[in-house]
Amino acid sequence: MxxxxxxxxxxxxxxxxxxxxxxxxxxxxxxxxxxxxxxxxxxxxxxxxxxxxxxxxxxxxxxxxxxxxxxxxxxxxxxxxxxxxxxxxxxxxxxxxxxxxxxxxxxxxxxxxxxxxxxxxxxxxxxxxxxxxxxxxxxxxLRSRAIADEKQATLITGYPVGRDFRRDGRDAALANFADLVENFSTLRRPGSAALALAHIAAGWMDAAMGTGVSPWDVTAGILILRQAGGRYEPLGLGKAAKGTPDFLCPGYVATGAGANYPTLQRIARDIDAVVPA
Structure with a gap:
């Protein structure tokens, strides 16, 4: 076989x-x-x-x-x-x-x-x-497609929630959220990482970011998105060692084909660099 x-x-x-x-x-x-x-x-x-x-x-x-x-x-x-x-x-x-x-x-x-x-x-x-x-x-x-400019794009994210306030600091987390609101055309918090990844794979949404996912949330979605031509970038968030499989990492940034979102990438890097207390 x-x-x-x-x-x-x-x-x-x-x-x-x-x-x-x-x-x-x-x-x-x-x-x-x-x-x-x-x-x-x-x-x-x-x-x-x-x-x-x-x-x-x-x-x-x-x-x-x-x-x-x-x-x-x-x-x-x-x-x-x-x-x-x-x-x-x-x-x-x-x-x-x-x-x-x-x-x-x-x-x-x-x-x-x-x-x-x-x-x-x-x-x-x-x-x-x-x-x-x-x-x-x-x-x-299925073929992914995304609006190239973040100013016209739609982002799905559940960030921040209470654990992000505790990890990143309330002021820093709210400042990150404000940057995302200001730099994306639309921001949504619909509440399903798996379905968010599927919608990006279908070209119905442009990007997503998650900071508290488990492997059952994202494993299927990672494959579907990548096979559709989109991009999935894991975030270790200080909890996953380098080399950890993507689906076992607690955070991610996902983008459709053709996306170029510097604000999202910057904030994801900043969040990923925080050392948990």
């Missing part, structure tokens, strides 16, 4: 896994949903996150027994060479409150190389797929 053939087979599994819970999730969306909290009041989880992850985990381990599944909610299970990173609902706060910007993300890694990924938006019925042959949206080849 060639690397591309194996990659395509794993991408098929990722796509089926990502769509597995479409009907139950859509049935729950915009209903009354109880939430629990994990790290803080900004980090929510629902019963549907847990149920979705359990179903996806069981499906992957049955389809590809040579696998380790790492999920956001239930940790790690299985043994094997292929490592899967699963976010059963990326954008849980949006899902719980009825905002239609959330998705399911499934990415596969072999020997620290991302080889397959799927991001599924159930509300819009959009399936983003990446393998070593390219990136696709609902079966059609």
């Amino acid at each position: 060639t690397d591309i053939t194996r990659s395509q087979r794993l991408a098929d599994v990722a796509c089926r896994a990502a769509q597995l819970m479409r009907e139950p999730l859509l049935a729950a969306f915009r209903s009354t949903i109880e939430v629990d909290y994990k790290r803080d009041l900004h980090d929510v989880v629902t019963q549907y996150d847990r149920q979705s992850e359990a179903a996806i985990r069981e499906f992957i381990l049955a389809e590809v027994p040579d696998s380790v599944v790492v999920g956001e909610e239930a940790g790690t299970s299985g043994t094997g060479r292929i490592r899967w990173y699963v976010d059963p609902i990326d954008g849980t706060s949006n899902f719980a409150r009825g905002l239609a910007f959330w998705c399911v993300s499934v990415g596969a890694v072999i020997d620290d190389e991302i080889v397959a990924g799927a991001i599924y938006d159930p509300v819009a019925n959009l399936l983003f797929r990446g393998d070593l042959s390219g990136a696709y949206l609902n079966g059609e080849k």
